[in-house]
Amino acid sequence: MDNVLNLLLQLQEIDFQIENIKKRLKELPSQIKEITQKKEELLFSLDKIKTEIKHLEADKRERELEIQDLEDKIKKIEEKLLKVKTNEEYKALLREKAKAEEKIMEIEDEILNLMEQIENLKKKEQEAEVEYKEKASILEKELNEKENELKKLEKDLNDLEEQRKNLIASIDNSHLKRYEMVKEKKGLPVIAVINSDTCSGCFMVIPPRLYNEIVKGKNLTNCPHCGRFLLYIPS
Ligand SMILES: [Zn+2]
Incomplete structure (x- = not known):
């Protein structure tokens, strides 16, 4: 991870x-x-x-x-x-x-x-x-x-x-800032654990291309709808 x-x-x-x-x-x-x-x-x-x-x-x-x-x-x-x-x-x-x-x-x-x-x-x-x-x-x-x-x-x-x-x-500062911002706006959890293309924080569908990137787990990605960090854990 x-x-x-x-x-x-x-x-x-x-x-x-x-x-x-x-x-x-x-x-x-x-x-x-x-x-x-x-x-x-x-x-x-x-x-x-x-x-x-x-x-x-x-x-x-x-x-x-x-x-x-x-x-x-x-x-x-x-x-x-x-x-x-x-x-x-x-x-x-x-x-x-x-x-x-x-x-x-x-x-x-x-x-x-x-x-x-x-x-x-x-x-x-x-x-x-x-x-x-x-x-x-x-x-x-x-x-x-x-x-x-x-x-x-x-x-x-x-x-x-x-x-x-x-x-x-x-x-690092940029991640921390984003974390604090999402926490303030949306509340906990700031990191949404997902096992499908639906954000477990806001229950919106993640666009397919982004979802593919998340599954590959290369970069730290945020939900385009609620801003939460997305963590893919296959079920
Ligand atoms: Zn979301």
Whole structure:
């Protein structure tokens, strides 16, 4: 095989690998982002439950303090009751006491309600924690794999670009220019392997005289339609 063609084939092989790596490198960041988001969402739903529990517990403490205040109030009323002079005053104090006792019962109902809500949420919290532990470790593993892949691909890409630089130094300028031009216009492959008179790059028929020359394999030839280098390999 022609030496230039051989070098161009090596170049094309490197370019195929570079193209594949670049394609993968484009996909990976969004996949990594997606996994990170999933992990954050899991943690967020767990945190949301924890915050809700905290709020309800603060609510409950507030209600308990209200009861404390009302009980103090009742104590004071009872002390006053011992010292009252008039019947009117006595009745008024009793009414006030009854009102405070009623309010305490109301608040106690509210506290029971809050306790029930807290208990339900704590069950949910436990479930969410189990779910988080299970899923987070799977996501963590996936994330690690993707990040390692990213690092490896970046290194591979560097190596390939280095190899490419060394390789093109030994390809003459006119062939290299044509290779780069076809690659830019038509994309890979730049070298079309053929075993009939049809270009495998653009699927157009190669004129008979040109085809004969290619079969003889004397000169490096390009497809007159798409410009790709043509390499004849009989099947
Ligand atoms: Zn062609």
